[in-house]
Amino acid sequence: MITREELIAIGHYNKPHGVSGEISATVDVDVDVLKGLSCLVSDIDGIFVPFFVNACRPKSLETVLLTIDGIDSEQEAAKLVNHDIYALKRDYRQESDDADADGYPLDFFIGFELHDSDGTRVGEITDVDEQTENAIFMVSRGDDELMVPACDDLIVEFDLDNKVMVMDLPQGLLDLNEK
Numbered sequence: 001m002i003t004r005e006e007l008i009a010i011g012h013y014n015k016p017h018g019v020s021g022e023i024s025a026t027v028d029v030d031v032d033v034l035k036g037l038s039c040l041v042s043d044i045d046g047i048f049v050p051f052f053v054n055a056c057r058p059k060s061l062e063t064v065l066l067t068i069d070g071i072d073s074e075q076e077a078a079k080l081v082n083h084d085i086y087a088l089k090r091d092y093r094q095e096s097d098d099a100d101a102d103g104y105p106l107d108f109f110i111g112f113e114l115h116d117s118d119g120t121r122v123g124e125i126t127d128v129d130e131q132t133e134n135a136i137f138m139v140s141r142g143d144d145e146l147m148v149p150a151c152d153d154l155i156v157e158f159d160l161d162n163k164v165m166v167m168d169l170p171q172g173l174l175d176l177n178e179k
Helices: 033-034 073-077 089-095
Strands: 007-016 021-025 040-042 047-051 053-058 063-068 084-088 113-116 120-127 138-142 144-149 155-159 164-167
Touching: 007 040, 007 073, 007 089, 033 053, 084 089, 120 144
Parallel strands: 113 164
Antiparallel strands: 007 021, 007 084, 021 063, 040 047, 040 084, 053 063, 113 120, 120 138, 138 144, 155 164
16 A cells, blocks of 8 residues: 655646547656656545556646556546646655755655754754755744755765654854844
């Protein structure tokens, strides 16, 4: 059985395309990454169900047209409309181009608790800002939001089971975030 913890959201289904079961989807990954995944997963009536892609072709920069095994009519494709699309984290890790040195995409760490290498709890990683040349972890600490460089060189270790990341933060970095 697939659990939520094994998944990472990568998009959603839009609407059927044609009458043969093809469906359009908006995705946050490249077509090559999508083609490399073992399956796509969606929550159907509270159960995470795998769907196997037979064909995938780009429609626009963010939209693809998918042919899914077992879905061969417009009515069957319509059942997926507005459902979120997930990838198995283990597959996404291997296929993603925007991954860190250990193979995980930076947004994989959202929800992780961040600790300094001296054992101090810094806060929870709530977002990743990749708008700048250097990606930044947005970290919630109480009412404050801190910005911490998402740099491989600073990451000491991370515990996937307990969702904890330990970073060797430069002295004074957290003081820069104070108002």
